Amino acid sequence: MHYNKIALYLFFLSLLAAFYINVEIDPRWQEQQYIYQTYVNQNDELVYKLNQKEISVGPVVDYRDSPLRQTALASKGKPALDQQWVKMPDKRLLLLKPSFHYGFWSLLPAFIAISLCLLTKEPITALLGGTIVGAIVLGRYDITDKVLLPSISSDGAATIVLLYLWLLGGLMGVWSKTGAAQAFADYMTTHFVRGPRSAKLVTWLLGVIFFQGGTISTVLVGTTVKPMADKAKVSHEEMSYIVDSTASPIASVLAFNAWPAYIQSLIFVPGVAFLATEPDRIHFFFSSIPFSFYGIIAVLGTLLLCFNITWHCGRRIQQARLRALHTGKLDADGSKPLDGKELHKPDVPAHYTPKVYEFVLPLVILIGIAITTFIITGSPKVNWAFATALCLSCVIALVKGMSLDELISGIGNGFKSVVVASVLLILAITVGGINKEIGGALYLIELIGQQLPFWTLPVILQLLTMIIAFSTGTSWGTYAIAFPLAMPLAWAIGSTQGIAHPEIYMAICFAAVLNGSVYGDQCSPISDTTILSAMTTGCDLMDHVKSQLVPASIAALCAGILWTLSAFFLA
Template sequence: MAEFGAASLIPPLLAIALAIVTRKAVLSLFLGIWSGGILQAGGPNLLSDPTGWASGVVSAGFGFFPTFDWIIAAVSDEFHATIIVFTLFLGSGVAMVWNLGGSYAIRDWALARLDTQRKGGLAIGALGVILFFDDYANTAIVGSAMKDASDRLRISREKLSYIVDSTAAPVATLGISSWVAFQLSLIDDGYEAAGVSDHPPVFEVFVNSVPFNMYSILAIVMVFLIVGTRRDFGEMLTAERRAWTTGKVNRDDARPMQDVAAELGEPAADHPRLINFLGPVAVLVGVTIATALWTGGFTASAFASDPTGALWSGVTNAAYDQALMYGSFAMIVSGFVLGKLQGVVSLGEATDTTIEGFGIMLTAISILALAWGIGEVVNALGTGEYVAGVAESVVNPAILPALVVVIAAFMAFSTGTSWGTMGILTPIVIPVAWTITGGGAAGHTLVAAMVGAIFSGAIFGDHTSPISDTTVLSATFTGADLIDHVRTQLYYAVTVGVVAIALLLVWGFVGIPPIVLLPIGAVVLVGLVYGLSELDARRRGVDPITANAPRENGESAEE
């Protein structure tokens, strides 16, 4: 592989910059991939051999040949292809629920109990925490379930996306989930790369790393803090005031990733029934969990002899992508059954709804494919290895965890993949931690800190990147504009990220246990939310609590 060095950062950073500036994600991602095609075609010898570089670019179709090779490779990857099918099926499941009146039913049920923005936001966040087993399923279920209710409460789609996104991956990385299964394998790989065979069980190392996963923990705290205080700052304050005062949950020129009502029209069911939402969602969750355990080798006989071991083995070895695909397909089937039993839609109408459901996901799939294409580019150009090389040059254990958060965040931001970031950094950083401490108990402690720091940084970078698949799907299932979601969430993610980095520096230099630092971090976030919201609101001449603003129709404030 040719050595591109810092030039390997050009494609992902170009795509991100263009996406933020132009708000056109598809075009920006494609141009980012194309710039990588030009780089690879010409090679790293532009300055030393400009003629040869130009010849290489021309012979590669001006960079278009590798560009489309990467896009094709991205969508033909088995995991990616399965996620595409899952996304299409889930679109059909959402369309089926809509056509059966399930979305209206859950909206009416929620509104009868959630009569304020605060209650609505807390319910959305709580649901995100409860659905901890997979971040994709989390965003799909929570976004679809709460979108209509949040619209009626005049919660902006940007705020809805933020709550969904920040209670998806952060929660999944702390509980028993597909993330944890992946994390355990990485810890084992890291110790192997360090040449350490006599180490604690990987699950024990993971548990010890949880307090160091400060970004994930504090990101969840931040969600409930923002919702509970109703205070906003940055572009979220603009979005919330727009939604509250005008009723426009998206800005006028926004391009929602999904607009079910506009694309599917009014539901076929005249009398919405709650079973038409809860039934398909229960099938989705139940079949997904059951299939995940089955693909992980879970059996009734093994459970009878060793319940804990059988369950743990099934969870950690599960193929969650396949489980999600089968679960979403079962969701569609349940819609057919409910429609037939209730006489709401015929078999032909249900089939048409299924196909129309594919359509509402095309924008999301296009962006996912191109985001994965960027992943192919950074692999080909060695972007991850270049950035990770910075970590190996650091020898001070005190600053290593904080620095790893920064490096992981930058990698995830520029590559759009937290899993890829964790996969690259873990086998590099664990040996570094082991070596500079000389091993022993101090080595295992720093390894746990490194694992938590890597996961923190990876999710932090994901939350700030418009080319992250979880960011794309959060915007998709909440019906938000992707770039609006990123721009508004950025302020909150950076605030939490800075606090997490500062706490890790305190741990490194002072040695205060992370379990003590986390409550301190939560208190600091309280102060920052109040301080920044007051400062931003005063600068604009408005109230930091959007519900205090008068509506255009003259209705009173929320409470």
């Protein structure tokens, strides 16, 4: 109760501060440059590709005439345009977009959301509090119509509702109603899992195999292993940490996924030959993988946990392991698991006999479609995969004699089990969008725009991207802000200080941004992967956040030391 009062006072103070910012503080506008590969299509139109779609370039003006260049923004303030294509003096085409920030005040919504979450252990009210504060800073007092409705109707929120509420919830509900998940857990326990150690090792291996990263890996692994791990009496804190720490960290190391194609568009630096073309930048991404120290250490750290080596895991995970081992309790007293009680005990009709293939076949189809569509299109069609798996599970259940009413009842229970997590994800998208619009990330990056010893830059970039990603709950959003600013800064510092091996130095700085963002996203209570890791493994969200903070921070500390030494001795 004491912490709830503190949270209430803090929220009211933040509301006053938000009104003050909106009325008294003028935003500082900044030019943002975006580089895309432009080409002439079959219709003789100059276009570029974004998210696999062709978009027309439109009118192009000379850079010196653009109202979105930095000198114009500094003198005139808010521009009338939201973007404009320009031709630079060296003939390159760039897309300019204006952004702004309020100095350190830009960090207020993220600070409030995270502080309330830690104080109250209630993430929905915390995220809503951060959303309200951010909306007031932007002067959007009609929060329902001007903030929440646009966010709920966005493509990102629609994806959340379709995939994580309908498809994932429905699939989990069917598996619970048919007893398929429990049958699989029983089979794995009998043939492969001999106890908590082997259950954790199977989870780690699946996390490595599903190296697409982010929400895809989290959902696939968490959904697959939960019944097996519960059967083996593995604590939910351990499981959520293993699932979360083999999602984005492994994707930054085994980068045969969508990451290089997305990130390469953000790291062009004028005059740098090894970043000149798209193939050059993708090659640079893969050449930097040996410097992805955080991803490597995080994945190896979870492997140690699988063998019950916990010296690096902190007190919370150690206590959780012992609690599950000696008492059989998978959650701490007073915890509030995200997965819902509807799926804790299978409600299989008396006339129905569960079979292992009811779990395995839909899962194989799900993974097969995800991998096949990735190979063919370059992006896994996760919605197709989950929809097909759900339909197949329903058909099998009906063919085996389950009535339609019983099947719909199971699907309904599945929906109920993920409603809270879906609301959390939508609110996380909302507050993340507000944080980006207010410019907290821009402000943090601006702080390092000064002369620094070259060997200190990687760890500074790591720390700043950790803070940005932790505050916004997104690694990819952090990349979009940090890379276009960090890479030119790294090149400028390296050039002025006469570094012998600039490509190695740039790779080290690149890896620091890449991995620092992964750490911040992984540990943030407002991150979609953090929420999904807790949801799919049945863990309390704040128990997951607090328990994984120590091992993740140890991995980040080791990575920071290695980046500093690498920059000093190898660059």
